[in-house]
Amino acid sequence: MRRLDASEPGFAAEFDALVNDRRESTSDVSADVAAIIARVKADGDAALADYTAKFDRFDLDASGWSISKEECAAAYDALAPDLRDALNLAADRIRAYHAAQLPENRDYRDGTGARLGARWNAVDAAGVYVPGGRAAYPSSVLMNILPAKVAGVDRIVMMSPTPGGETNPVVMAAAHIGGVDEIWRVGGAQAVAALAYGTDRIAPVDVVTGPGNAWVAEAKRQVYGVVGIDMVAxxxxxxxxxxxxxxxxxxxxxxxxxxxxxxxxxxxxxxxxxxxxxxxxxxxxxxxxxxxxxxxxxxxxxxxxxxxxxxxxxxxxxxxxxxxxxxxxxxxxxxxxxxxxxxxxxxxxxxxxxxxxxxxxxxxxxxxxxxxxxxxxxFSSGLSVTDFMKRTSFLALDEKSLAAIGPAAVALAGAEGLPAHALSVSQRLN
Amino acid sequence: MRRLDASEPGFAAEFDALVNDRRESTSDVSADVAAIIARVKADGDAALADYTAKFDRFDLDASGWSISKEECAAAYDALAPDLRDALNLAADRIRAYHAAQLPENRDYRDGTGARLGARWNAVDAAGVYVPGGRAAYPSSVLMNILPAKVAGVDRIVMMSPTPGGETNPVVMAAAHIGGVDEIWRVGGAQAVAALAYGTDRIAPVDVVTGPGNAWVAEAKRQVYGVVGIDMVAxxxxxxxxxxxxxxxxxxxxxxxxxxxxxxxxxxxxxxxxxxxxxxxxxxxxxxxxxxxxxxxxxxxxxxxxxxxxxxxxxxxxxxxxxxxxxxxxxxxxxxxxxxxxxxxxxxxxxxxxxxxxxxxxxxxxxxxxxxxxxxxxxFSSGLSVTDFMKRTSFLALDEKSLAAIGPAAVALAGAEGLPAHALSVSQRLN
CATH class of the missing domain: 3.40.50.1980 (Nitrogenase molybdenum iron protein domain)
Structure with a gap:
């Protein structure tokens, strides 16, 4: 533990050191992760089975690729009542807070008669990574899945390794409460690759969220742009x-x-x-x-x-x-x-x-x-319903509003050397 | 040009091919970009001067590192009146649309008496990349800078290469209208590196936006997480x-x-x-x-x-x-x-x-x-004021609300094997 005193000489330099302290993993896993992603893109499910056998010592084909909704419901039913109540209290409060985050659509007319606005939609599918082992937290299941559910995502996919085949009943109960649609027993960078690119068994998703180790974090970085991600954690x-x-x-x-x-x-x-x-x-x-x-x-x-x-x-x-x-x-x-x-x-x-x-x-x-x-x-914010949504802006002009603002567009297109832009406006002005 | 007919056999496969068409640059510039970023982190301004001499054939020390506000104001004054009016019309309309995007803070009490909410703040500083040459568009200057300005960003920095030393007066006029605080005559991956990590001359920013070539796009990808970025374009x-x-x-x-x-x-x-x-x-x-x-x-x-x-x-x-x-x-x-x-x-x-x-x-x-x-x-949306802001959630409990929800937190912390979490709540419950 460091002890600093703002009234002592040298404090500024000591505090700078504290601010600039890098506690993040310095192990460079990017080449390993790139190879895993390439293999999953090329070989799909076979790659997932191989990596799972290697890293999780677990045979997906023999023991089952997924965990069913029925298994999750059974885990929920078998939970100690006080823990079940605690999970439900947490879920109810998380749902309520996130429901109030739902963004409003806009649709209005300005002084020229132009109609302008923005409309929000949920993404079609979201994938949530849930670590296995030590960091398998049911609270993280709720915190990742419920915003997607509240946003209106149709398909919510959970990827969670089961090292040695072992499942976590509290995590499964949380998945039941959250309303997960699919759970695959796959972890690591290979799970993120499957979510981003899809395999024969696993359809791709649009957004990937959830905590993970250095491989998972780097895989999310590498698929960013193919899918949306929550953040670099x-x-x-x-x-x-x-x-x-x-x-x-x-x-x-x-x-x-x-x-x-x-x-x-x-x-x-x-x-x-x-x-x-x-x-x-x-x-x-x-x-x-x-x-x-x-x-x-x-x-x-x-x-x-x-x-x-x-x-x-x-x-x-x-x-x-x-x-x-x-x-x-x-x-x-x-x-x-x-x-x-x-x-x-x-x-x-x-x-x-x-x-x-x-x-x-x-x-x-x-x-x-x-x-x-x-x-x-x-520069960034906590996970919210908008991480599982996107906004489409829109515009509708009539002859009057086009006449009001069209000539300025023609002038700017001319200044930018884009004559087809100018033509698409000017030919409607006559 | 491809012509497809949805009523003909083979349409599904042809349309799949259209959807999966990759038009993005396949040139792998990531190693080059990583080297440029590392050099800027190590050598700062000297690296910027070297890269600018090499790529833009331009001597920063001899000809000046930055473009002043006075030069931008002069470029604005010298503009043809119809173009000046067009830029102002555009700026006014962009400002108005984005002002209506400003998110609302939340601050409320729930049934237990817990006070909950979220508060938005602008980032401290934003950097906007503006390409030189062929794709130097004053409209992009307005579209990137005005949302930052409307968000309330204190310091807006523009990075724009001036190949061969040549500046673009319409871009400078747009910077004047937008209210840019600093313009540096630096482009490419080195400009993005300077924005993310800072140099002696250029203080770092929190968010980097704006269009660019493959090097700029890859540099933004590589600094994502050190700063926020708008998107992979x-x-x-x-x-x-x-x-x-x-x-x-x-x-x-x-x-x-x-x-x-x-x-x-x-x-x-x-x-x-x-x-x-x-x-x-x-x-x-x-x-x-x-x-x-x-x-x-x-x-x-x-x-x-x-x-x-x-x-x-x-x-x-x-x-x-x-x-x-x-x-x-x-x-x-x-x-x-x-x-x-x-x-x-x-x-x-x-x-x-x-x-x-x-x-x-x-x-x-x-x-x-x-x-x-x-x-x-x-999964993603157009640039908006919230790309230049971030949300801080907050919570205030009193004895009554802590008593209402604290025991559930203790139960969940126990199930997750986190006794200090449980203790920090339980010791306040007595």
Whole structure:
């Protein structure tokens, strides 16, 4: 864990180093991924079977390529009631928040009588990647599938590896709640390639979303443009801005809730009280050995954790903006949280006040937990229904409106050296 | 030009071939582009000067790196009055259409008392690429810069090569109207690298948009994720659906208005009348030699043009959807155009009725002319103000709302094996 103090000399350089810290995978998998994609394009299902045998030690032909809706319904029925209720509560809240995101169509006439507008449609098909093993999270299933469902996507395809043949019943139950149409037991770059290009068994989709390892992320980058993708995702991160009126162990747990995701995760505390900073650091060390994710938390906190002392909490906000964090907690009184939030420019999602732990947003708040990481909140946003939709603009002129604006188009086409553009307008003006 | 008839055997395969036609550059420039980007990251301005000397035969240090606001204002003042008026008309209409796109913030309380919402902010800085030479279009300057301006972007940077040192006064006038903050005389992949990573002279930006050649397009792909980009763009295309009550030479000019952009452009006519199809083909051949862009139109129409005869115009719409064209003209009576448009799912921009040539949309209609090509209207949309903005979701709970939804988060965190997530919620529940 790094400790920085904004009042000390050298702070600017130390904070620059924190901002520019690259925690993303530096392993260059692009050539491997390109080869896998080329093989899937050429050989289709045979390539999927080969890669699955190799990477997941699993025979698709012998054990079945897909998981049926009936199997998912059965997994749902077999769930412990409190977990089933929790998943349903999460799903209901996510649906409600995303339904309110549905964009409005526009259709209006301007002063010339020209009719203008824009109409939104869902994409025909969406593919959602769901990792197997350690990072198989039912919450991610809901967060990726429900926006597509709310958008009105007709066909939702889930790709999820089942290493060694093992399935995850909570993931299957979440797929049941989400209303997935197809689940294929295929993972890795080969799954992304199948979604983008299709195979005999698997029809291609239009948009691919969902988290994955370095191969999956690179495959999404490589098929971007053939299909839409959600984003380039990196390690998770949280910034907590807290005063000394919080209990240190409460803030420590908030920091650790990101640290337990992965050794590359990052947790940063900004506070205006050095003694409180010390107390949080002590609490972090006290909590770590008590939880099952101790090793991951220890590694993440030691390598990437930071505590930054600032003269006032307002001074933290421009520094936070430079980090443009995925998650930002403002653990202060409600009115002060509002005042600080008003000055925030760059963050994926913000959690206001002392009673709003970030983990609530991972599961049941309603807003999407798929958020920009690695300073990308400077220019990108969390997953939303519009990632599964597209907008068609339209225009209808009559003789009057064409007469009003057509001559300007002719003049500009002339200036650009495009005579057929000019002709297509001018011949209608007479 | 290919001629297809939906009533003939073999049509399905022929239409499949048309849909799957790849007109995009197959030259693999990715290694060259990666080397240019690496050099700019390492050597900054020196790399830009070297590449500019090599590719644009132009000495940046001797002749000046940038074009000043004063030079742009002078170019605007020197413009012929009708062209100045045309640019201003276009700018006013583009501004008005895009201002109506500004997204609304959300801030509400749900039944548990939880406060939820989303707030939009502009990115801090945007970079717009403007090609030099043949494809230097002032209309593209307006179409890229005005949405950024309307979004509220503080710093708008234009990168435009000036091969041999030559500047384009109409492009400079458009930059003046748009309110560009900086113009650098740098082009190619090196310009995109400078925008993404910054140099001593040029501060980095958050979003890069604008058209360019294969090197520029590949550079945008490679920096995607470091910055936001508008889209992967390919050759332009138009689909015209027309009945036999149009004048053949009018429809022919509409088809040619795309064909004149580039030999790789594509123009396709759908009609329900074989004799009308013949008449349009004759008119195309008659118009081509009369215009200054004859060679480009001839090459594009011969290689990529198509006429498709359908039993009824309604039959054309599902075929159009498979093409998901950048531009779609429905050149029929207004009521029929509305009925056909209601069935369209995939198109970048649609032009309704007999008095709405697509070229109007290139210049003065108001909607953006930066649109998805190469079937990407299946999943992506034209450039808009939201490409220069991002959304921050937020959440504020109190004791009551935390008590209502917190236990479900604890249950789900437990099921996902994330005890620190559970702890950060549960310790606040007591």
């Amino acid at each position: 990196g390690p998770s991160e949280i910034v907590v801005v807290a005063d000394n009126r919080n209990a240190p162990h409460v803030i420590a747990a908030d920091l650790l809730s990101q640290a337990e995701h992965d050794p590359t995760s990052q947790s940063i505390l900004f506070t205006d009280d050095a003694a409180f900073a010390d107390a949080v650091a002590v609490a972090v060390d006290a909590i770590i050995p008590t939880l099952g994710t101790a090793a991951t938390m220890r590694e993440s906190w030691d390598a990437n954790g930071a505590i930054v002392i600032v003269p006032t909490l307002a001074d933290a906000i421009p520094l936070c903006d430079r980090l443009a964090p995925e998650h930002l907690e403002l653990a202060v009184d409600a009115a002060e949280a509002d005042a600080l939030f008003a000055k925030v420019r760059h963050a994926g999602s913000v959690f206001l006040g002392r009673e709003t732990p970030e983990a609530i947003g991972d599961y049941v708040a309603g807003p999407n937990h798929v958020l920009p990481t690695g300073r990308r909140a400077r | 390919g050759p332009s295309e138009i689909v015209v659906v027309a009945d036999n009550r149009n004048a053949p030479h009018v429809i022919a000019a509409d088809l040619l208005s795309q064909a004149e952009h580039d030999p790789t452009s594509q123009s396709i006519l759908f009609t329900d009348d074989a004799a009308f199809a013949d008449a349009v083909a004759v008119a195309v051949d008659a118009i081509i030699p009369t215009l200054g862009t004859a060679a480009t139109m001839r090459e594009s129409w011969d290689a990529n043009g198509a006429i498709v005869i359908v039993p009824t115009l309604a039959d054309a719409i599902p075929l159009c959807d498979r093409l998901a064209p950048e531009h779609l003209e429905l050149a029929v009576d207004a009521a029929e155009a509305d009925a056909l448009f209601a069935k369209v799912r995939h198109a970048g921009s649609v032009f309704l009725g007999r008095e709405t040539p697509e070229a109007i949309g290139d210049y003065v209609a108001g909607p953006n002319h930066v649109l998805p090509t190469g079937r990407r209207a299946r």
